[in-house]
Amino acid sequence: MQLYKDQHLRVHNSLTGKKEVFEPINEGHIGMYVCGPTVYSNVHLGNCRTFMSFDMIFRYFKHLGYKVRYVRNITDAGHLENDADEGEDKIAKKAKLEQIEPMEVVQRYTVDFHNTLQKFNFLPPSIEPTATGHIIEQIEIIKEIIEKGYAYEINGSVYFDVIKFNESNEYGKLSGRKLEDMIANTRELTAQSEKKNPQDFALWKKAEPQHIMRWPSPWGDGFPGWHLECTAMSTKYLGETFDIHGGGMDLKFPHHECEIAQAEASNGKSPVKYWLHANMLTLNGKKMSKSTGNNIYPFEIFSGENDILSKAYSPSVVRFFMMQAHYTSILDLSDDALLASEKGYNRLMDGLENLEKLKTTNTSNFDVKAWKQKCYDAMNDDFNTPILISHLFDAVKRINLIKEGKETITEEDKALLQQTMNSFVFDILGLENQKSVGEDTNALGGVVELLIKLRNEARANKDFATSDKIRDELNALGIQLKDGKEGTTFSIN
RNA sequence: GGCAUCGUGGCCGAGUGGCUAGGCACAGCUCUGCAAAAGCUUGUACAGCGGUUCGAAUCCGCUCGAUGCCUCCA
Structure with a gap:
């Protein structure tokens, strides 16, 4: 018996702006795509929050008994540096800077990415495809879009014709933008563009002679545009329409908007049933930015070697801190907030340890079944982990009362409580008990x-x-x- | 300038029309040899100004402010 038949999940769909009852396209199966990192530098903490939110969502789907195919890509071809003619591949630029091969950069930061996620106890996705591994698929999609008349070639580059597309489709429906407004608000570019109009975006860019990352195509040597890889890889592994597409809020426009346009232009179907967007992480109330120094890397938090925090925090404490906020809310990281979370985390872990040793009686004055359903209700309401955690703390309070002999629990209820607590704390929230040192064993x-x-x-x-x-x-x-x-x-x- | 999201008690952070999460900090009490831990109790929070309503943190309007996007970014 799959849990999902009893637990009715509602998710916030960015496309409609509403919470909707979640019903997968194929019963019992879920296809989920999440935009992964561009591996041209160390993964930063904001990235981790987004991926952690979807890790939690992935875990909950699995817990409910769904068969999930979770695809999270690695962007190793780089995005265009900008929209103008001097467009340069981000990864190639970094490679030249450091005098190494582009794929060396990719390898280094892919390894960093995986190491960091492992510290945070992430589950690996089902498929982790790379952009460079799907150049052929991307070229095929471009051909289709040209055939359908929604793209044009100029000087070895191919651009998506947004105005043409908007005549028959709705460009901007995800981010709430109107094409007319965008045209009216276009900033004047100093560089002369070869595009028909500024809203058009590149599907294929011609490679200049100095450009290292390049592939042959029907339009000459070049490299794929910013948004195409996700369309190619999601279509290949999840089909023309799939259940969930996730990513950071900042990708809503233009990235996800362009993905919708590419898919609709090439096969006539809207690609995604539910769009989920995770919100930003700020640091001391401000955007994380490398240029202003308001930035912190995961390894700096774990080691404590940074100028922002008073001490080191374990990955699981950071994870707990993030799970205490809803994934659609902006979360602000500060030393005070982490300190408070660490104490709460310790209290939760102590509760779990006390639960093991609890003495049982013939009667129970803790309605574990009702409490358990409250935990599910919280998760079913758009993955509300903060409410879930408040229920977990309720259980901790009851555990402590039973320990003090002020309340009682039966053997059966204790077993159910243990099983439920372990499911939610470790399997779904993905926390680990990193504080105890195996009291009895060493x-x-x-x-x-x-x-x-x-x-x-x-x-x-x-x-x-x-x-x-x-x-x-x-x-x-x-x-x-x-x-x-x-x-x-x-x-x- | 445009679009989007948001503004909750000392701090973090849920909550979308009446029953008013949770964590941390603070104070009092119980327990203790004293503490710590644990438990109990207390906090007259909803940016401001109008409006709708019997009733609004929750709906509507305006003002102020924040964050994100509009240019690579989770």
Whole structure:
């Protein structure tokens, strides 16, 4: 029995601006495409947030029992530097700068990307195709668009004819723009453009002699335009229409708008049923930007080597911090916010550990089934992880009360609670318990237990000087002792 | 200038017409040898100004402000 038959999901569709009941095109199967990174520099934290949102969504779909094909591309051909004639491939430019082969740049930053995502405990997508691996498919789509009359060739380059397209289709429907307004607001380009009008975008660019990344085509040597790779790869692996297309909010226009135009022009169908957009991450209230220095890389957070934060934070704490905000909201990263999240994260993980050791009775005054459904309701409402987390904290509170003997739980309810907590915390939110050091299994745990024993002996003898010394010095080492009704436990932070 | 999203208590962040998440911080209490941990209690929050309504943080209008896009960007 698949869970999705009971759990009815609603998603916010950017195309309509509304929350809609989610119904996949083919029952039980989901095709999802997410625009991946351009691998010309280290992946930054804002990128990670977007991919993390879709990782969580991917995880939830899988949890519900869907068969998901999740395609997330690697853009290794680079995008055009700009719209004008001097268009230059971003990756080629970086390569020249560093005097290495373009594919060397691609390789280096692809590895960085994968390493970083792995630290954040990402699930790998089903397919991770590259733009350079799909040049032939891209050329085929260009041919089709030309055939249908929505593109034209000039001097070895091919451009999409937006005005022509807009006569029969609606260019701008995703981002809420009107072509007339865009024409009226066009900024004057100083460089003379060969395009028929400024709204047209490149499908194929002629390669200048100095351009390293180049492929032969019916229009001469060149390279594909900015938006084409996603159309080519999503169509190839998910079909002409598929369920979900995701990406960062900043890609809505022009990138996703152009994808819609390319697909509609080439095969006459709107490519995507649900468009999902993840919102931006800001740093101290401002846009992340390398040029202003308001920027931080994941590895700088993990190591603590940065000028912005007071200490290092583990990947799972950062993940928890991001999951505390809804994916469609702008989230602001700051030291205060991370500090608060870290404490909350520790509380959640302590709760999970306490749950394991909970004593059970014949009666239960915690309605675990009702609580469990509330967790699903939160996720079913457009993946509302902040509400889910509030329910998880409710459970932590109940766990602590049961531990104190103020409430009770049956063996059966305890098992259900454990199973549900583990599903949501680890499988769906993708968190990891990175704070405990295996209290019972390593030497450190044994040493701390020994000290707890010595301390309790001292306390029994009213030798508080000794007992407090043990407690305070352990605390200084980051080991916190917790006296409870059932004895003393500890946690390592 | 245009388009979009948004402005919630000390901080972060949910919530879309009445039942008013959650985390962190602060204060009081219980527990404790004292603490810590845990639990309990308290906070008269919805940018401003109008309007609709029996009733608005939630709908409408205007003003101010923020963020993103309009040029590569998740």
